[in-house]
Amino acid sequence: MNRSVTESRDLFAIADLAREFDISTRAIRFYEAKGLLSPERVGATRIFRRRDRARLILILRGKRLGFSLRDISDYLSLYDANRSQQVHLLTAKVDERLASLEAQLQDLQTTIAELKEIRKLADERLDKAG
Amino acid sequence: MNRSVTESRDLFAIADLAREFDISTRAIRFYEAKGLLSPERVGATRIFRRRDRARLILILRGKRLGFSLRDISDYLSLYDANRSQQVHLLTAKVDERLASLEAQLQDLQTTIAELKEIRKLADERLDKAG
DNA sequence: CACCCCTTTGACGCTAACGTAAAGCCATGA
DNA sequence: TCATGGCTTTACGTTAGCGTCAAAGGGGTG
Numbered sequence: 001m002n003r004s005v006t007e008s009r010d011l012f013a014i015a016d017l018a019r020e021f022d023i024s025t026r027a028i029r030f031y032e033a034k035g036l037l038s039p040e041r042v043g044a045t046r047i048f049r050r051r052d053r054a055r056l057i058l059i060l061r062g063k064r065l066g067f068s069l070r071d072i073s074d075y076l077s078l079y080d081a082n083r084s085q086q087v088h089l090l091t092a093k094v095d096e097r098l099a100s101l102e103a104q105l106q107d108l109q110t111t112i113a114e115l116k117e118i119r120k121l122a123d124e125r126l127d128k129a130g
Numbered sequence: 131m132n133r134s135v136t137e138s139r140d141l142f143a144i145a146d147l148a149r150e151f152d153i154s155t156r157a158i159r160f161y162e163a164k165g166l167l168s169p170e171r172v173g174a175t176r177i178f179r180r181r182d183r184a185r186l187i188l189i190l191r192g193k194r195l196g197f198s199l200r201d202i203s204d205y206l207s208l209y210d211a212n213r214s215q216q217v218h219l220l221t222a223k224v225d226e227r228l229a230s231l232e233a234q235l236q237d238l239q240t241t242i243a244e245l246k247e248i249r250k251l252a253d254e255r256l257d258k259a260g
Numbered sequence: 261c262a263c264c265c266c267t268t269t270g271a272c273g274c275t276a277a278c279g280t281a282a283a284g285c286c287a288t289g290a
Numbered sequence: 291t292c293a294t295g296g297c298t299t300t301a302c303g304t305t306a307g308c309g310t311c312a313a314a315g316g317g318g319t320g
Contacts, residue, residue: 015296025297030278044285044298061237066196068276082248087255094249101242107191108238112231118212119224125217145266155267160308173316174268198306 012048014039021060031059034069036076065104142178144169151190161189164199166206195234 018025031037032046036059039046048056055076062072075097081090148155161167162176166189169176178186185206192202205227211220 013297024279026278026280029298034277046297061241064234064237065241070276078245078248082251085255087252087259091249091252091256094245094252098242098245098249101238101245104195105235105238105242107194108231108235111191111195112228112235115208115224115228115231118208119221119228121212122217122221122224125215126221129217143266154309156310157308159268164307175316176267200306 010050012053014046014048017048017053017056021056023060028056031056031069034073036069036073140180142183144176144178147178147183147186151186153190158186161186161199164203166199166203 014025014028017023018028028037029046032039037048037052037055039048039052041047058076058079059069059072062075067075074093078090078094078097081087081093144155144158147153148158158167159176162169167178167182167185169178169182171177188206188209189199189202192205197205204223208220208224208227211217211223
């Protein structure tokens, strides 16, 4: 068994990534303009590598979690700092992020619990109405 | 032991809520304009009851979770439907919400795990350098 | 009465995160 | 050769979620 198609490649056009993740090319260019991505160029054409693709995945996950691009940018720099031996200051920032993420986790679990309760009540009513 | 100050009251001015939750009165009026709140009026002045306050708490939690006011509005209507015996269609919508919230929970847990890993690596480097 | 503080509505301003032309460059194929 | 299609940049448009006056009206106090 060989690897999946996507993981076996290393070079992507902007349209490839747009298609794969169902976003617009405009969005990708926008992320680059904001410094979240920095694809190579061949002439004027953007060439994305696996690393860029990996960052894009993180960007989109950040968005699903409701973070701003500014936040996501800070978040990505934690990964970069991790790779580039800038250990100083890193742990403090990571701890900050972790604290707020865990607060968000609490909010989320509370919300899920409440919805499950509503669901349960609704089911019980349906039973009575049988 | 009597109840906490906030819970013992039933009437709130807009400024009371703004102070308590550290948001602007403008924001509260905006939520009303969007239909998320519907305080009573005495003359032209808004009077908020505990129920409004409870909704505001849900609104703010929704915002912390990164939801749009539109999403939050839908979410609140689930609570309303629960109170008002509109059981039909309710469970389906609740299930939808639950599914996407649990997806978000996954994203969040993945992110937290990654950050903890980065933290661990940073600590180990500091130990070596120690 | 004058003053201050809180309230109201209305209107304009602002940032983020793109959408949407517009116009040009380059390669491919009939 | 010319059309087609994908890529580029530039630039203006749009929506959400408020911030920020502006103007006017109570309502209690000295």
